[in-house]
Amino acid sequence: MTAEQDQSCNALSALQAIVGVEHVLVGQAAERWSTDWTGAYRAMPIAVVRPDSRDEVSAIVRLANTFRIPLVPVSGNTSLNGGAIGRDAIIISVDRMRRIREIRPQARVAVVEAGVIVSALDDAVGQYGLTFPLSFGAAGSSLIGGVLSTNAGGANVLRYGNARDLCLGLEVVLPDGQVLDLMTTLKKDNSGFDLRDLLIGSEGQLGIITAAVLRLHPRAGEQVTAILGMQDLSRAPALLNRLQDASGGAVTAFEFMSRSYMEKVQGHVQGARCFLETIYPATILVEMSTTREMDLGSLLETGLEEAMETGDVSDAVVAQNNGQQRDMWALREAAAEVAFHRHPVVDTDIAVPVDRVADYLEAIPQRMAEIDAGFDDIAVAHLGDGNIHYTVWPSCDDPAIEAAFRAAIDALAVEMGGTFSAEHGIGLSKLPSMARHKNRVALDVMRKIKTALDPNGILNPGKTLPAEI
Amino acid sequence: MTAEQDQSCNALSALQAIVGVEHVLVGQAAERWSTDWTGAYRAMPIAVVRPDSRDEVSAIVRLANTFRIPLVPVSGNTSLNGGAIGRDAIIISVDRMRRIREIRPQARVAVVEAGVIVSALDDAVGQYGLTFPLSFGAAGSSLIGGVLSTNAGGANVLRYGNARDLCLGLEVVLPDGQVLDLMTTLKKDNSGFDLRDLLIGSEGQLGIITAAVLRLHPRAGEQVTAILGMQDLSRAPALLNRLQDASGGAVTAFEFMSRSYMEKVQGHVQGARCFLETIYPATILVEMSTTREMDLGSLLETGLEEAMETGDVSDAVVAQNNGQQRDMWALREAAAEVAFHRHPVVDTDIAVPVDRVADYLEAIPQRMAEIDAGFDDIAVAHLGDGNIHYTVWPSCDDPAIEAAFRAAIDALAVEMGGTFSAEHGIGLSKLPSMARHKNRVALDVMRKIKTALDPNGILNPGKTLPAEI
Numbered sequence: 001m002t003a004e005q006d007q008s009c010n011a012l013s014a015l016q017a018i019v020g021v022e023h024v025l026v027g028q029a030a031e032r033w034s035t036d037w038t039g040a041y042r043a044m045p046i047a048v049v050r051p052d053s054r055d056e057v058s059a060i061v062r063l064a065n066t067f068r069i070p071l072v073p074v075s076g077n078t079s080l081n082g083g084a085i086g087r088d089a090i091i092i093s094v095d096r097m098r099r100i101r102e103i104r105p106q107a108r109v110a111v112v113e114a115g116v117i118v119s120a121l122d123d124a125v126g127q128y129g130l131t132f133p134l135s136f137g138a139a140g141s142s143l144i145g146g147v148l149s150t151n152a153g154g155a156n157v158l159r160y161g162n163a164r165d166l167c168l169g170l171e172v173v174l175p176d177g178q179v180l181d182l183m184t185t186l187k188k189d190n191s192g193f194d195l196r197d198l199l200i201g202s203e204g205q206l207g208i209i210t211a212a213v214l215r216l217h218p219r220a221g222e223q224v225t226a227i228l229g230m231q232d233l234s235r236a237p238a239l240l241n242r243l244q245d246a247s248g249g250a251v252t253a254f255e256f257m258s259r260s261y262m263e264k265v266q267g268h269v270q271g272a273r274c275f276l277e278t279i280y281p282a283t284i285l286v287e288m289s290t291t292r293e294m295d296l297g298s299l300l301e302t303g304l305e306e307a308m309e310t311g312d313v314s315d316a317v318v319a320q321n322n323g324q325q326r327d328m329w330a331l332r333e334a335a336a337e338v339a340f341h342r343h344p345v346v347d348t349d350i351a352v353p354v355d356r357v358a359d360y361l362e363a364i365p366q367r368m369a370e371i372d373a374g375f376d377d378i379a380v381a382h383l384g385d386g387n388i389h390y391t392v393w394p395s396c397d398d399p400a401i402e403a404a405f406r407a408a409i410d411a412l413a414v415e416m417g418g419t420f421s422a423e424h425g426i427g428l429s430k431l432p433s434m435a436r437h438k439n440r441v442a443l444d445v446m447r448k449i450k451t452a453l454d455p456n457g458i459l460n461p462g463k464t465l466p467a468e469i
Numbered sequence: 470m471t472a473e474q475d476q477s478c479n480a481l482s483a484l485q486a487i488v489g490v491e492h493v494l495v496g497q498a499a500e501r502w503s504t505d506w507t508g509a510y511r512a513m514p515i516a517v518v519r520p521d522s523r524d525e526v527s528a529i530v531r532l533a534n535t536f537r538i539p540l541v542p543v544s545g546n547t548s549l550n551g552g553a554i555g556r557d558a559i560i561i562s563v564d565r566m567r568r569i570r571e572i573r574p575q576a577r578v579a580v581v582e583a584g585v586i587v588s589a590l591d592d593a594v595g596q597y598g599l600t601f602p603l604s605f606g607a608a609g610s611s612l613i614g615g616v617l618s619t620n621a622g623g624a625n626v627l628r629y630g631n632a633r634d635l636c637l638g639l640e641v642v643l644p645d646g647q648v649l650d651l652m653t654t655l656k657k658d659n660s661g662f663d664l665r666d667l668l669i670g671s672e673g674q675l676g677i678i679t680a681a682v683l684r685l686h687p688r689a690g691e692q693v694t695a696i697l698g699m700q701d702l703s704r705a706p707a708l709l710n711r712l713q714d715a716s717g718g719a720v721t722a723f724e725f726m727s728r729s730y731m732e733k734v735q736g737h738v739q740g741a742r743c744f745l746e747t748i749y750p751a752t753i754l755v756e757m758s759t760t761r762e763m764d765l766g767s768l769l770e771t772g773l774e775e776a777m778e779t780g781d782v783s784d785a786v787v788a789q790n791n792g793q794q795r796d797m798w799a800l801r802e803a804a805a806e807v808a809f810h811r812h813p814v815v816d817t818d819i820a821v822p823v824d825r826v827a828d829y830l831e832a833i834p835q836r837m838a839e840i841d842a843g844f845d846d847i848a849v850a851h852l853g854d855g856n857i858h859y860t861v862w863p864s865c866d867d868p869a870i871e872a873a874f875r876a877a878i879d880a881l882a883v884e885m886g887g888t889f890s891a892e893h894g895i896g897l898s899k900l901p902s903m904a905r906h907k908n909r910v911a912l913d914v915m916r917k918i919k920t921a922l923d924p925n926g927i928l929n930p931g932k933t934l935p936a937e938i
Contacts, residue, residue, distance in 0.1 A: 106706060107824050151659050162657065164666075165634075180910045185822045187854040188631065188891040190620050190670055191899075191907055192933065193915045197633075197666035201659055218714050237575065245687050248717055248761035292717035294763075353654045355576050385656040422657040430660075438660055441649045445922065446662045452921035453914065464661065 008046060011067045015049050015090070018059045023050040023096070033091050037078050037138075038340055038347075041428065045072065045086030052096045054171055054179055054210035060092055061208065061458065062177035070461045073204040075114065075146025078138040080336070080347065081427025083150065083203055083463060094145045097210060100124055108216045109168060109185045114145025114209050121214070130216040133160040133252075137333045145209045151201030153423030155332070158384035159252040159289075160217060162423065164200045169213030172199050175206065175454030185213050198449075203425050204460040206453050220252075220289030224296045225325045228304065229280030229315040234358035236284060239312055240384055243286065243303050250296060253287040254384045255332050258361070261378035262331075268341065269334045273327055275317040284383070285332050335380045339391040346405045347391045350413035351422035354386040360416060361388065367408045368392055372401050387422040403432075410437055426464045435466035477515060480536045484518050484559070487528045492519040492565070502560050506547050506607075507809055507816075510897065514541065514555030521565045523640055523648055523679040529561055530677065530927065531646035539930045542673040544583065544615025547607040549805070549816065550896025552619065552672055552932060563614045566679060569593055577685045578637060578654050583614025583678050590683070599685040602629040602721075606802045614678045620670030622892030624801070627853035628721040628758075629686060631892065633669045638682030641668050644675065644923035654682050667918075672894050673929040675922050689721075689758030693765045694794045697773065698749030698784040703827035705753060708781055709853055712755065712772050719765060722756040723853045724801050727830070730847035731800075737810065738803045742796055744786040753852070754801050804849045808860040815861045815874045819882035820891035823855040829885055830857070836877045837861055841870050856891040872901075879906055895933045904935035 015024045025033075025048040035042045046069070051057045064071045072086040074093050084091070098115035105128035112121060118139040122132045134147060136154030146152070148170070153162040160166065169183040182196050199207050230236060233256065240254050257265070262279045266272045276283070288296050300318065307313040319325040339347045352360050361379055368375045374395025381388040390409060394401040410420035410433045420433040434443075446465055484493045494502075494517040504511045515538070520526045533540045539558040546553050553560070567584035574597035581590060587608040591601045603616060605623030615621070617639070622631040629635065638652040651665050668676050699705060702725065709723050726734070731748045735741045745752070757765050769787065776782035788794040808816045821829050830848055837844045843864025850857040859878060863870040879889035879902045889902040903912075915934055 104824075106710070107822055108710075151663075153657055153659075157657065164663070174910070174914070178910045178913070180914065181908060182911065184888070185886060186820050186888055186891070187823070188622055188626065188820050188851075188856050189888040190622075190892055190894045191888050191890040191903060192895060192911065193671050193675070193918060194620075194633070194666045194669065195911055195914055197663045200663065202662050206662070218710075241575070241577075241687075245760040246762075248719060248759040248763070250717060290717040291714040293715075294717070351655050351657050353576055354656070355573075382657075387657050417654060419653070419655055419658040419660050421660040422655070423659050425659045426661060434660060439650060441643070441647045442651065442661065442664055444647070445643070445649065445664055448921040449662060449918055452917040 011069055012047055014063050019049055019051050019056055036082055036085060038080055041082040041085045043085050043087035045089055045091040048091045048093055050093045050096050054173060057173045057208055057210050058177045058179055061173050064458050065456050068456060071458055072460050073208045075143035076141045078142045079427055080424050081429040083425060083427030085428060107185060110214050110216055112144055112214060113211045116144045118142050118147060125216050129219050131219045132214060133217055134163060134166060137336050144212055148200050148209050148212055149204050150425045155253045155255055155382060158254060164197060166215045167200060167212055168215055170196050170199060170209060171211035172207035172209050175459045183213055203464045205450055205464050218291045221291055222296045223289040224300050225287045225328050226300060226316055226318040227275040227328055228284040228286060228313050229276045230282040230284060231280060231314055233282040235312045236383055237354050239307055246303055247288055247299055250288040250290045252289045255285040256381040256383045257283040258379040261380055264338055264378055265331055265334050268338050269330050272331060276315045280314055285328055335389060338378060342393055344397055344402055345393055346402050348409045349389055349422050349424040350418055350420055351387045352413055352416045352418035356416045357381060357383060357386055364390060364412055367412060371404045428463055431466050480538055481516055483532050488518055488520050488525055505551055505554060507549055510551040510554045512554050512556035514558055514560040517560045517562055519562045519565050523642060526642045526677055526679050527646045527648055530642050533927050534925050537925060540927055541929050542677045544612035545610045547611045548896055549893050550898040552894060552896030554897060574599060576654060579683050579685055581613055581683060582680045585613045587611050587616060594685050598688050600688045601683060602686055603632060603635060606805050613681055617669050617678050617681055618673050619894045624722045624724055624851060626851060627723060633666060635684045636669060636681055637684055639665050639668060639678060640680035641676035641678050644928045652682055672933045674919055674933050687760045690760055691765045692758040693769050694756045694797050695769060695785055695787040696744040696797055697753040697782050698745045699751040699753060700749060700783055702751040704781045705852055706823050708776055715772055716757055716768055719757040719759045721758045724754040725850040725852045726752040727848040730849055733807055733847055734800055734803050737807050738799050741800060745784045749783055754797055804858060807847060811862055813863060813866055813871055815871050817859050817878045818891050818893040819878060819887055819889055820856045821882055821885045821887035825885045826850060826852060826855055833859060833881055836881060840873045897932055900935050
């Protein structure tokens with residue numbers, strides 16, 4: 001036995017002593033954590049440990065410091081950026097910590113552990129007429145810990161904000177094993193630096209989130225969903241503003257799908273319907289909802305009639321029942337499946353100012369064509385947030401082409417005052433973008449904070465922050 | 470000349486070289502920065518320097534590092550906590566940096582410098598049908614830099630959030646003089662740690678804010694304001710929820726005034742009217758507004774009639790015109806004047822969970838009476854945020870009584886799951902509270918971050934973070 005193997009053995013025994021033998025997985029039992037959802041990354045961790053409490057998490061983190069073994073926190077393993085890959089590391093999974101500790105309907109908050117499934121929380125609060133409104137394709141398998149540590153977004157950010165905006169309090173195990181209890185239900189707290197927001201979205205670099213206090217919202221009584229066809233996407237932001245103002249801010253989603261996406265999605269969603277008779281350059285899914293008793297349907301129809309008179313909207317279908325509503329969303333939510341059904345694939349998550357989305361989507365295909373004339377692409381976007389998921393497939397399997405695609409997609413976003421990572425975070429796949437485009441001073445500050453809080457580099461090393469050159 | 474005086478002289482000459490002789494003030498010219506609005510703190514700074522650009526700010530910060538002279542950033546000097554007092558320090562005022570660089574109505578953002586007056590920005594965007602909705606008594610003199618560095622709140626937080634929620638981008642000079650340019654207009658950006666929110670509310674400890682990108686909101690077309698009298702404050706949160714749900718979230722303010730406040734305020738507001746025939750245990754100012762064409766007035770009246778039938782509300786007056794609306798707000802906005810007209814005074818800014826406000830206000834007078842039977846008090850609250858400004862006057866001038874009052878007020882808030890500082894921050898006056906009640910681990914993390922970014926302790930030393938014991 002080498003000294004290294006010996007050390008590894010000691011660490012595993014110590015882990016078993018903390019969580020119990022059955023919750024330290026190695027070999028085949030750890031297999032399901034060895035790959036990510038996208039299939040782009042594959043690496044066997046040293047082990048997977050599944051603690052059941054924040055105190056177990058704390059003990060594991062202290063142990064990792066003692067043995068100087070990196071820890072990679074994982075929740076639902078739905079990262080699109082390789083964020084939960086555990087090469088040469090111990091994966092620490094929060095999936096056993098799945099208690100909803102408390103629901104306070106009057107105060108409209110829920111206290112939950114990190115392993116609670118996003119959609120399960122939404123189901124649980126439904127009986128009180130409330131909702132946890134974070135909504136995206138993976139909501140049925142992603143966990144609260146993960147959505148907070150990546151500040152997940154999705155289709156309802158327009159109305160309810162991203163994960164950060166839905167979080168009042170946090171419980172976090174810091175890189176040195178200390179427990180930071182910020183489990184407040186307060187709406188206002190200016191007692192010192194905003195550590196909560198620093199930890200949210202830090203991708204497990206600065207701590208492992210073990211529990212949270214989350215905001216709930218009243219469940220909408222009225223809801224209306226429609227699919228619109230537009231010739232000219234550049235008119236969409238003004239249409240969104242008009243619908244928002246006319247409804248007093250009732251628009252909850254305003255989602256774009258490109259022509260090529262609409263053509264391809266039909267092969268991926270069983271019984272998919274496109275709703276409109278022809279496929280327009282821009283298809284928009286709009287949803288409005290409110291707790292108020294009001295006829296949102298006629299309000300939307302009036303808005304759309306006006307937009308058709310001015311030519312902004314060419315055609316529109318309003319969902320007549322829940323089934324149609326679901327079918328409309330099924331179209332949009334198949335985006336990740338459509339993107340990843342074919343490899344190699346370059347998926348992206350850029351954002352530009354809301355009024356530049358149309359410019360971006362007009363300019364980007366030309367840049368792709370200059371790299372690989374045989375490329376194919378799709379685009380969907382959270383239009384109200386300026387957040388575009390542009391996906392491109394090269395005509396052949398050449399890593400240089402993929403890299404050139406990514407670089408060009410990022411560069412154009414940054415040129416337009418945008419970002420190369422809007423809601424998916426950095427993980428592994430966006431490290432080159434981070435190195436190339438992130439403000440140097442911001443990187444310097446991030447590294448100083450990381451070093452101050454994690455001097456041994458225990459938590460999720462080699463991700464989020466590119467190595468200094 | 471002593472070595473110290475010599476050093477100070479050199480520093481002043483160097484400052485003059487950066488900003489021009491006329492913008493380095495000493496002696497009588499610096500007088501107006503020697504005291505704070507509350508009158509509780511008084512200290513002559515070494516000098517006041519008034520830079521005109523972020524590059525001048527950066528040069529000044531580098532100079533301060535060279536000479537190891539503390540810098541105290543100041544904006545409108547409206548801090549209620551002694552946050553801008555410059556004892557043994559050079560005060561750096563951003564009041565000359567008052568350009569509104571850009572208003573983008575379609576994108577609903579404004580790009581402004583730190584010295585812009587809050588209400589001036591709101592006025593400037595009014596012509597586009599937009600508003601910058603931060604609203605509090607000092608909005609006519611507080612500056613953007615200050616409201617961001619303290620994460621100011623106020624009466625509209627319920628609907629629009631606090632300063633943090635209204636900020637998309639920041640430009641900050643760091644404690645080492647580097648310029649951190651986070652001037653994005655993006656709604657979503659997950660490219661690394663959330664430095665923006667860490668800097669907002671850090672009270673000039675981690676950087677000096679020089680410019681910001683701010684969110685604007687559509688100006689409400691319909692607005693309705695009313696004064697309600699309630700016998701039982703504990704029924705107010707449910708009333709607020711019902712009004713919010715019935716209006717689709719149109720309630721923008723829900724402000725509480727105590728009986729003793731209503732009695733005293735009439736001596737402070739010229740021609741003050743109490744609107745209701747008698748003074749109830751709880752007076753509520755409610756305001757609803759929306760961009761939607763709808764009859765908010767009848768919606769509110771229906772809600773109030775229901776509340777009067779159930780006995781939740783005893784009496785109500787709805788403002789019939791702008792003049793009455795202004796008079797209602799004048800009642801509420803006189804709170805700081807009423808509090809500080811008499812000395813010694815203990816003003817506070819605590820928050821408890823929304824459903825504990827009535828419990829808090831019921832329990833606190835007894836605790837005061839145990840300390841000083843002759844005390845007098847008032848209370849106002851941003852009820853929707855659980856944020857209470859409880860003010861107490863001791864019967865005699867005894868610092869020990871004042872300290873005991875503060876300690877008891879904080880302690881009860883913390884017992885109820887609340888905070889000793891909801892929106893005013895820490896500054897100097899809340900340092901003992903911070904030392905007594907703030908989570909030890911959170912303080913440890915804050916100190917590590919402060920040391921990592923400001924190793925020379927140049928920015929605003931001796932405030933916000935209590936000394937380690």
